[in-house]
Amino acid sequence: MNVATLRSSASAVLFTLPLILKLLGTMAQIKVEYVLFDMDGLMIDSESIFMIAANESLKKYGKELTWDIKAGCLGKSDIESAKHIVSSFPDTALTMEEFVTERDRVQLALWPTTPLLPGVRKLVLHLKKYNIPMAVATSSRRRKMELKTAHLQDVIGCFDGKIVCGDDEQYGMRGKPWPDLFLTAAGELLGRDVGKPLDTPTEPQIKERSKGLVFEDATAGVQAAKRAGMSVIWVPEPRVLALDRNNIEEKPDLILGSLEEFVPEEWGLPPYDDK
Numbered sequence: 001m002n003v004a005t006l007r008s009s010a011s012a013v014l015f016t017l018p019l020i021l022k023l024l025g026t027m028a029q030i031k032v033e034y035v036l037f038d039m040d041g042l043m044i045d046s047e048s049i050f051m052i053a054a055n056e057s058l059k060k061y062g063k064e065l066t067w068d069i070k071a072g073c074l075g076k077s078d079i080e081s082a083k084h085i086v087s088s089f090p091d092t093a094l095t096m097e098e099f100v101t102e103r104d105r106v107q108l109a110l111w112p113t114t115p116l117l118p119g120v121r122k123l124v125l126h127l128k129k130y131n132i133p134m135a136v137a138t139s140s141r142r143r144k145m146e147l148k149t150a151h152l153q154d155v156i157g158c159f160d161g162k163i164v165c166g167d168d169e170q171y172g173m174r175g176k177p178w179p180d181l182f183l184t185a186a187g188e189l190l191g192r193d194v195g196k197p198l199d200t201p202t203e204p205q206i207k208e209r210s211k212g213l214v215f216e217d218a219t220a221g222v223q224a225a226k227r228a229g230m231s232v233i234w235v236p237e238p239r240v241l242a243l244d245r246n247n248i249e250e251k252p253d254l255i256l257g258s259l260e261e262f263v264p265e266e267w268g269l270p271p272y273d274d275k
């Protein structure tokens, strides 16, 4: 081999290297066989309903939810948010109990208006069309889940009732960041042999777990999915991302600004028809 051919083959390798790496990357990617969805903040914008209800409840006391207080609630659980709001008005007689009672009352009337988040309808209908096994794993109570989704049956109906809720006591689940909700959804609802949350999984069970893809907006949910041995796409509220609340050991496999950015074929799923 002379110097000239050596040079040209070297440059050929350099030229094709990014392509080779890209191919290796795609090949290394696990082919997803089933998909699990979180609900609040991922599929539906329940946070906006929470905020409207909180704001309404404060009006009785001549107060209102400022944008500052609202920002302080981002990424917090329902109960933490309520505490934050009540503690923001130390000069009123407002108690946590009064606030929560009133907010629950207003919320009850507002749940049937809970909006879907962008990209959710398209993705769920797409996975349904191609018979990809899928389920919802939500910390929400079943009764609340029903109130929040009754008007969204064109999307929620695609799951054929495969929804596991935080208060489904028959499974004895611990909440996120424990992996129980996702393992129960995969095992009990989709019939995948992923093992039980408290048992050490066998090699085939570990492999089965790794075929699951989880969509989550909360950091505790990202932790739960990784602990379940699954891939997870984190779709955080943009301002939560800016706060860098993902300061946890378990890292998501991908971060998206919205479900609209999801590319199914990058995960071995069928591409959207309009591509």
Ligand SMILES: *[C@@H]1O[C@H](CO)[C@@H](O)[C@H](O)[C@H]1NC(C)=O
Binding pocket: 051, 055, 064, 065, 066, 067, 070
């Ligand atoms: C709360 O309601 C008031 C109107 O009563 C509105 O001006 C304000 O923007 C609302 N706050 C939030 C955070 O939506």
